[in-house]
Structures are given as C-alpha cells and as structure tokens.
Amino acid sequence: MKKRLVRIALAPIKYFDLSKKDNLVKVLEYIREAGRKEADIICFPESCLHKTAVLEIKNPILVEIQKECKRNKIWGIVTEDFRLGKEPYNTAILIGRNGQIKGKYKKIYLAGDETKSGKRTSVFKTDFGRIGIVICWDLAFPELFRKMKEKGAEIVFCPAQWRYERRAYDRKHKEREIRLLKSLITTRAFESNYFVALCNPLTSETDQVSYSAVASPHRILNDTMDNEQLIITDVNLNDIKKFKRIYKEYSG
Numbered sequence: 001m002k003k004r005l006v007r008i009a010l011a012p013i014k015y016f017d018l019s020k021k022d023n024l025v026k027v028l029e030y031i032r033e034a035g036r037k038e039a040d041i042i043c044f045p046e047s048c049l050h051k052t053a054v055l056e057i058k059n060p061i062l063v064e065i066q067k068e069c070k071r072n073k074i075w076g077i078v079t080e081d082f083r084l085g086k087e088p089y090n091t092a093i094l095i096g097r098n099g100q101i102k103g104k105y106k107k108i109y110l111a112g113d114e115t116k117s118g119k120r121t122s123v124f125k126t127d128f129g130r131i132g133i134v135i136c137w138d139l140a141f142p143e144l145f146r147k148m149k150e151k152g153a154e155i156v157f158c159p160a161q162w163r164y165e166r167r168a169y170d171r172k173h174k175e176r177e178i179r180l181l182k183s184l185i186t187t188r189a190f191e192s193n194y195f196v197a198l199c200n201p202l203t204s205e206t207d208q209v210s211y212s213a214v215a216s217p218h219r220i221l222n223d224t225m226d227n228e229q230l231i232i233t234d235v236n237l238n239d240i241k242k243f244k245r246i247y248k249e250y251s252g
Helices: 024-036 060-072 136-140 142-150 173-192 239-248
Strands: 005-010 041-043 075-084 087-095 101-106 123-125 130-133 155-159 195-199 211-215 220-225 231-236
Touching: 005 195, 005 211, 024 041, 024 060, 041 155, 060 075, 060 087, 075 101, 075 155, 087 130, 136 155, 136 173, 142 173, 155 173, 173 195, 173 211, 173 220, 211 231, 220 231
Parallel strands: 005 041, 041 075, 130 155, 155 195
Antiparallel strands: 005 231, 075 087, 087 101, 123 130, 195 211, 211 220
C-alpha cells in the first residue's frame, strides 16, 4: 500500500518573551522554520496570539499569520479568544496553504475560560487528509473524538495550555500529570484509530505542564518536555487502514 505521509510540526513556544503583549514575531519565525523543513501543517498552543485582548477575525496579528502561511505554503492552527458575532469564544483558526481561513473550532468544554462554549465538533478537509481540532480540556471527553471519527478524521490536533490541580496528587505532581497526558492522547488515538497531536506552551507556571507530543493508536511517536523547539513528526495515514483491518476480526 502506498504511503500517505504527512509532516506535522508542533511549536511549543514560550509566551511573551519577545513582546509583552503578543507572540506575533515568534509565531512567524516558527512558521518560516516549519516551511523550510517542508512541514504540511504547524500547530501552536492554546491562546498563543495576544496576552489580554479578545481579537476580531480581521485583526492584523491574524492577517500577518495568514500571509506567512501563504508564503511558506503551509497549513496552520492558531488559537485565541475571538469575537464571533457578538460573543467571545476560545477559537482555533485553521489557515490553508493559500493563507485563507479554512475553518474555525470553538472550544466546547471550558475550564476557567471567560468565553462562551462552542456546540459543534468539525472535521476539516485538507490536501493531505481530514483533520479534527479540540482545545485543551476537550481532551478529557471521548465523545468529541468519537464524533470526529464518525466524520472521517485522520489526525486530531489539540492546542492546549494544560493546567492541573495540585490537590489531585500528594506528591510528584508534574510527573504524574505528564503520565496522565500521555495516557489520554494515546487512548484517544487508540479508541478512534487515528493520530492525535498535542501542543502546550513552554511555561514556568507551577500548575502547567510543558508537554507536547504526537501519538499513534499504539504509542507516542515523538514528544518534548520543558523545551522550546519545533517538533517534526512524519505520519503515514494509511496506517489507519492497516489498524482497522487488524482489529476488524475482533468486532464480532
């Protein structure tokens, strides 16, 4: 079977170290690096654009990112609080290789967000396959992933800013939370038979985890912890068909 290779780039960037109000310069730099490495798509962490503002879709920050995606012929996922209609939503924006906005996903399961909750899961068609998007705490809800499987998703991206409750553990808080995150993304990949890509920022916050990874249905393919660097992972989408054939015999 011919391979259907997709090159995924994750950018676990540190926030607001180049500018006190936005991350535009750094986002553009990482898009250019991903373009040089011939990535098909780059995903940034949750709330990665502006420190305080709720943005409009035509905000100059997003417009510049769209232009950079076009220059580098790469798909991009950036997430921020956007005003859609009259209401603010924590929204992931999918940008195409031509710089146009190809889709929006509104975070459904909020965790301290001062925004409205989204209602719908979506799967977006790209030139390399069908992708879904969730945001952070959505990762804890398998029904979202089942819906995306039914819609034909082959990769699900999860931009995040993952926090944990210290009350949940008596010791080794970060170590145990990383173990939980690994199990969550691997389980979501296995139960739905697709790839899952998680992207968190590099942070010094004591209740956040700087862990990013790409998971196949069977294992973590690539990951990083407490590191700001571009993570490149090649996946073969035809592995999904292979795993489907393998497990079909157990379906009764």
